[in-house]
Structure formats: C-alpha cells, structure tokens
Amino acid sequence: MMLKFTVFMLFLLIAGACSKTEIPDPTISIFASATDFGAITPKSTSALLISQLGEGNVSYTVTSDSPWIVLNKTAGTIKENKDTLLVSVDTTKLVNGINAAILKITPTLNGKIGMASGVVLKGSYTKISYVKGHELTADEVWEGNIFLTGDIVVPGGKTLSINAGTNVKIVGGRLPKGAYDGGAYGGVADIYVEGNLNMNGVSASPVNMYSSSSNNNWGRISFGKSGTGKIQYASINNVDFGIYLFASNTSARHLFKNIYFSNCLIGFIKEGANTVELRGVTFRDNNSNIAIYGIRSGDLPSKTSIINSEFTGLLSVYIDGTNNVVNITNSNFRIEDDFFVNIYISGSGSNNTVTADNCFGIQTYNNPDSSNKFIQSNIASSALSGIGCGFKPNLNIFSLPQKLQGVPPSGLPPILNRSLKERELFMLVNKKLIENRINPKND
Numbered sequence: 001m002m003l004k005f006t007v008f009m010l011f012l013l014i015a016g017a018c019s020k021t022e023i024p025d026p027t028i029s030i031f032a033s034a035t036d037f038g039a040i041t042p043k044s045t046s047a048l049l050i051s052q053l054g055e056g057n058v059s060y061t062v063t064s065d066s067p068w069i070v071l072n073k074t075a076g077t078i079k080e081n082k083d084t085l086l087v088s089v090d091t092t093k094l095v096n097g098i099n100a101a102i103l104k105i106t107p108t109l110n111g112k113i114g115m116a117s118g119v120v121l122k123g124s125y126t127k128i129s130y131v132k133g134h135e136l137t138a139d140e141v142w143e144g145n146i147f148l149t150g151d152i153v154v155p156g157g158k159t160l161s162i163n164a165g166t167n168v169k170i171v172g173g174r175l176p177k178g179a180y181d182g183g184a185y186g187g188v189a190d191i192y193v194e195g196n197l198n199m200n201g202v203s204a205s206p207v208n209m210y211s212s213s214s215n216n217n218w219g220r221i222s223f224g225k226s227g228t229g230k231i232q233y234a235s236i237n238n239v240d241f242g243i244y245l246f247a248s249n250t251s252a253r254h255l256f257k258n259i260y261f262s263n264c265l266i267g268f269i270k271e272g273a274n275t276v277e278l279r280g281v282t283f284r285d286n287n288s289n290i291a292i293y294g295i296r297s298g299d300l301p302s303k304t305s306i307i308n309s310e311f312t313g314l315l316s317v318y319i320d321g322t323n324n325v326v327n328i329t330n331s332n333f334r335i336e337d338d339f340f341v342n343i344y345i346s347g348s349g350s351n352n353t354v355t356a357d358n359c360f361g362i363q364t365y366n367n368p369d370s371s372n373k374f375i376q377s378n379i380a381s382s383a384l385s386g387i388g389c390g391f392k393p394n395l396n397i398f399s400l401p402q403k404l405q406g407v408p409p410s411g412l413p414p415i416l417n418r419s420l421k422e423r424e425l426f427m428l429v430n431k432k433l434i435e436n437r438i439n440p441k442n443d
Helices: 002-019 420-438
Strands: 027-032 036-039 045-053 059-064 069-071 075-077 082-089 097-109 117-125 128-131 140-142 145-148 152-154 159-163 167-170 189-193 196-200 207-211 218-223 228-237 241-245 255-262 266-270 275-284 293-297 302-307 310-312 315-319 324-329 332-334 341-345 353-357 373-377
Touching: 027 097, 027 117, 045 097, 059 069, 075 082, 152 159, 189 196, 218 228, 228 241, 241 255, 255 266, 266 275, 315 324, 341 353
Parallel strands: 036 117, 128 145, 140 159, 145 167, 152 189, 159 196, 167 207, 189 218, 196 228, 207 228, 218 241, 228 255, 241 266, 255 275, 266 293, 275 302, 275 310, 293 315, 302 324, 310 332, 315 341, 324 353, 353 373
Antiparallel strands: 027 045, 045 082, 059 075, 059 097, 069 082, 097 117
C-alpha cells in the first residue's frame, strides 16, 4: 500500500512539472532602411524596424558605442509584432573620414533576457572649418574642408600639420573685414613659416590648396630662415608663388616630393644658400601676363636637385645670380608654345652650372655669360614614363559658404600688389622674354 502511494505522489510531481509553461528565449529581427549613410550630412537618418519572433510582449533596450549616434529612444516595447527605432547623426561629434558605429539591441520577455542583435552604421564625413588669419600659439592640425580668410604665421617652435585629403580654399581677393593680414601683399592671404609646415598627403588622398578665384588671389607659402617644410602628395593651384624659400638656411632639411603646381605665377622660388631636392614634381600651366616658369634659383650660392619631374609651360627653369648649381635628372620638358625656354639664365648670371641627365625635351638654353656651364648627357629620345607627381589632382573647387560670398576682388592688377623688388624682377623677365621673341637665341 505504501509503495502505491509513493508511486502516485511521484506521478503527481512529474505531471505538475510538465504542466508548467517553459518561457521561450525572446528573439527579434531587425531591418534597417540604411546602414551605410555614404556622405554623412546633418540630415542623415536611418529607421530600424524591430520585429519579434514568437509570442509574448517583448521589450528591448538599445545602446551605441559611438557618441555621434542619436537615438529617438533607448528602450521600447514591440506592439503588434513590430516597433520602429529612429537614428540620426550629431555631426559635431564625427571625425573627418570614415565613421562607424555599432548599435546593440537586447530583447527581454517576462524578465528573461535574449540574445542581443547588432547593427553596424557607417559613413564618411568631411569636416568643414572656417579659419581666420592668425599666428599659431600652439601646434595645429587641419583636416576636411578649410576656408582660409587671412594670413597664417607659423612661428619658430610651432607646427602646422595638414592631413591627407584636406582641401584648403583661400577666400577672396582682398581679405574680409577683420581678417588678420601680415601685410606681405596688402590684401591676399599668405602662409608664412618660421616653424614647421607638414602637408601629409598620400597618393590616393593628396592635400589640395587653391584660391577661390583663378586670378591668383592668394600670395604664397613662404619659409623664413628657420622654417622647414615637409610637403608630399600635395596640389598647389591658383597662387602667385607656390612655395617660396626666402632666406639662406643651410641646416634646413626640407622634403618636397610628389607635388602638383598649376596656374601659379611661379611654382617654386628659392633664394639663398638652401640645398633643396625636388622629387616627383609636376609643373603645369603656371602662367601670368608677366612671366611663366617653374623654378627660380636665387642669387646666392645654392644647390637644387630636380628628379623625376615634368614641366609644361613657357619658362621652365629661370636662374638669376651666381654660383648656382642645378642638377636635373630623369625629367620631361614639354613644348606648349611656339616660343619656349627650358633653361634661362639672366643677363647678370655668372658661374652657374646646370646638368641634365636622361632628360627629354630640353631644346633652348640661354647662356649670356661664358662662365655659365650647361652639361647634358644621356639625352632621352622620347618622353619618360612614370614621371611627375604620381597622383591625379582634385581640381573640383568646393562651394564657397554663403556667409563668405560677395568678398570683393582686389581692385589692383596682380603686379601692382607686389613689392618693388618683385615688380622689378617680373619686369626684367618680361623684357627678356619679349626680346627673345623678337630675336630668339639658341646658344
């Protein structure tokens, strides 16, 4: 009898246990209207449709690992088998370039937590900054799209770094009211370096610098006696003087490689005893009504090496002064005018030496003084391949912001905005070009 009672009680216990309803794991599915925003703007949004799989009233919580994600709610309940979560963007918290965020959505049913689902949202963002002219008081890093409205002075001990993919647009002819102007050119923006300037472009994402006007409404990037530059994979356009080395600095270690100069009055100017190497540089369409040339080697003893570079235009290399040594290797010179000078030494130039090895297209060499030497070897019979800056420049100028539109252009012709010394130089070169057009020399 006792055995029957024990078996009966065991049966009841088993039956009771089996009669309890097992709570299923809450499970959800998610459909996102957009997971890749592409180019992110303040209006970028995504709608996430959250559905539950199974019975019961499933609730959920949402978290994000990125501060730029804005949620319309961080928790919700799925009603009628669906709920919608809206995602927007706080552009002030984005970084320049690719941004990615992970949303974690965790379901709950009757206190039981289910497996979380993840959604990855991503997009690219170009930061827009408005930079007024100023003197650096600390190191600065520029990135994205920069609108520059005045002179930038980089003093000794300070560094200005411009990241890959940055576009710097110099705005207007005369500077807007209140803009800092160091007075070098009385109304056009300059970057003057006594510290360090680094342009850190790469072949797939170069640094681009240009004026808001094709009339060369910005002055130059200039280096003083203590200034040093590391400029690589950069495009410099619509400027009076692309890069200008002012004073002698024999200890400076500049790096100038893979640079594209276009629509400059002068692409590169060097004065003094600086020893400089230009490697993989392209000079194209650098012109004005006064003179067209890529490089001027200054009037003090100096050495300039030009390697794997290409020149198009009227005047490629202009040399003024004495004891300049210019070595050109593996470079192309292309004719784009019925009158063309590759190498030109001014009438006052003496004791200058120019060597050209494995170069194509050097046809005219002006040598006014017998002390000047031109030595050419291994003349290339056809244009060399793999020569120049090594990237395709981005010349699509981004739009001027509305609040900076209407900046009046300079009322003076470009030559009248220059210093007396520079005016004399331009007039001298222009006079010689005219004389040679009338009575060409082919020394």
